[in-house]
Amino acid sequence: MKKLWLIFSQTATICLAALFAVSTLRPDLLNGAPQNTVVTVRQPAPDAAAGAPRSGSYNDAVRKAMPAVVNIYTSKAIKAQQHPLQDDPLFRFFFGDQPESQTRPSTNLGSGVIVSESGYILTNSHVVDAADGIEVALADTRRVNARVVGTDPESDLAVLKIDLPKLPAITFGPPDSARVGDVVLAIGNPFGVGQTVTQGIVSALGRSHLGINTFENFIQTDAAINPGNSGGALVDSNGHLIGINTAIYSKTPGGASLGIGFAIPASTAQTVMEQIIKTGSVQRGWIGVGVQDMTREIADSFKLPDERGALITEVFRGTPADRGGIKVGDVLIAVEGKPVNDSAAMLNLIAALVPGSPAMLRVRRENREIDLKITVGRRPKQARRE
Secondary structure, eight states: HHHHHHHHHHHHHHHHHHHHHHHHOOGGGTTTOTTOOOOOOOOOHHHHHOOOOOOOOOOHHHHGGGGGGGEEEEEEEEOOOOOTTTHHHHHHHHHOOOOSSOOOOOOOEEEEEEETTTTTEEEEEEEETSSSSSEEEEHHHSSSEEEEEETTTTTEEEEEEESSSOOOOOOOTTTTOOTTTTTTEEEEEEGGOOOOEEEEEEEEEEEEOOSSSSSSEEEEEEEOOOOOTTOEEEEEETSEEEEEEEEOSSTTTTTOOOOEEEEHHHHHHHHHHHHHHSSOOOOOOOOOOEEOOOOHHHHHHHTOOOSEEEEEEEOTTHHHHHTTOOOOTTTTEETTTTEEOOOOOOOOOOOTTTTTEEEEEEEETTTTTEEEEOOOOEOOOOOOOO
């Protein structure tokens, strides 16, 4: 009996040891699953996999807009420093004539948007400012030299022209269709890494008084805009152009995006572009006054009920305003029936008038509102701001 018990205990010990080894090294042998089991995963239906819109994806909008966004590389010819003995015949005998200029490598980067199949490209004026050579790289890897059709530094817009077949042109969104909270995509070439898409929303509309351009009516967005994005496209969730990316807020010059970027509305860009293509420049209305924003203190001193309008601080002699009867101290409150909220709005409204055409201005004078008819002048060319 003792011998049988010893055999049983030894057998049980061996079995337990074997079970422990198998459960540690090959647990799959215990649950009965074959070693080479093929697991079948669930696949989407064929129509969904092929082309149905994906929830939360903006791929369709990107595929529409991205081919029309280009990278812009500029170069500039710079004067080589002349040797002080360059005019000495002996020096020239040994060293020869020194080059008068040399071309800087194409390191300045920007972006642009093809707006016409005939090859017109919208970008920022500061992207191509003073460039002697401009090369455009398309999303389909084609590269070609471009020429400047015209620039408008006061709105920071420029129009380029390239000559290539089968160019993809972007579709413009409905004028002034952007709303605060709308999803937007910024497409460009940030830091020269290559074509990139970032996503955000429209944070604000009508931003001005930023000191970026003379004429400001920016779309503000938190879609990441970085150096190299300038001149690129800001598109809506349908891939339609609503703005030209222009500037960012950063604590350091040339710094990265902090979530505050600015784009010129597509409607403004289209108006400027059409004038540049037609005439080579932009003609804006002008009346010849100096203005400043109204404040509560100024309104109280003039005994006005509110702070609407722009205060006329100067009227230049012989200008349309002078001939039309506008006086220093008047408060301009409407241009052609459109309200003037501040000096920036006044500048934009006057600039939109056609030179040589009549216009009706409404001013407050001594607590009375009067209408004055003037003939709009042409805005003089402004000195370039350095």
